[in-house]
Amino acid sequence: MTDRLVGCVQKEEGLVIPDDWPGYNLELFNYPEHYRGDIESVLIPHGVIMNRIECLARDILEEIGHHTLMVLCVLKGGYKFCSDLVDSIKSQSRSTNRQLTTRVEFIRLKSYLNDRSTEDLHIIGPEDLSIFKGKNVLIVEAIVDTGKTMKALLQHVKMFQPKAVKVAGLLVKRIPKGSETLPDYVGFVIPNRFVVGYALDYNEYFRDLNHICVISETGKQKYKV
């Protein structure tokens, strides 16, 4: 078992899901009827997401959950993860008698592809994040693959002179030109497949699905733009 030295915390890699894992059969779970046939398999059941979030919340609370915690939620995909994570942080903080104030701000990132197919990230959200000055900030993102978003956000937030900035990513994708830096708090490390559910969409669909799933060919065609 991992040795935990007092005051020194080992950075967890997150729950690793191997490339060759096919996922669970959808028929073993409850899911909205309107998605029948649109899903290949369940990669991460909702309950397991919640269990993992509880663990991340515990670590976050221990490391940066003092006085005030500023949470920056990356919309739209991050909304469920952020909501459940903050709930868990608050609930655990209540039972430790600690006085913790959490405040959530929302930010949206739009990427523009020009003809040279370079991506510029356009940040839409509160212009003035000076409330972050001198505080602990937690950036909450649903999925990290290239790491570009994470990098851009970190740069943006650091301009406002926070005390500390940490990143929580529910999913980290294993891709060839993957992010060099990992989030500080990682839920799951997943294969390079297109996943939907738990607020992650395919053309705005599947956000209303509780489990994180792999979309089927039928689904891709059906909800194509």
Add this chain to the structure above:
Amino acid sequence: MASYLEILDDDQGHELSLFCVPKHYEEDLDSVIIPNGLIKDRTERLARDIVRDMGGHHIVALCVLKGGYKFFADLMDYIKALNQNSDKSVPLTVDFIRLKSYSNDQSTNCVKVIGGDELSALAGKDIVETGRTMETLLSLLNECNPKMVKVASLLVKRTPRSSGYRPDYIGFEVPDKFLVGYALDYNEYFRDLSHICILSDRAKEKYKV
């Protein structure tokens, strides 16, 4: 044929540190094999299947204590939620029995049924345990002339000792390993663990009676 989520024999489970586990059990467990959240999700589906099949008639849910209590409670919650949110619902009443096993001097194992109100026919009856406890319990229940009897089991173990009996609703099929947690105990310990875990050899000694 009941569908089930198969946990393979060579499944090592997840690292304990990836989940919230009570501190007092950290040294006693090897890994988390079925996280509590997965149990809840599977149970939610079982509830839906049960209501679909048994809907229309008053359901008496019979809980076999003590190991069954957490599964029973969560399953009932999901059935109740379905009842509350649908146009048609069925009344649900609950009862509890305990199967206490003991051996007599002829060294045959007997199982005694304790409890149960409407099951007055069953209370105090001895059942001869031949590895077919569930089948025997069912035949006793049938004496009460129920309309329909179904069995829901969270776990079915893959073991050569199995009598071949399959419940009507199965959560997971698991390997023949020593599992604790989610109301499964080892000498009364580990019932307060929410995930199903593999018990370490060290702990088997530690909590030995």
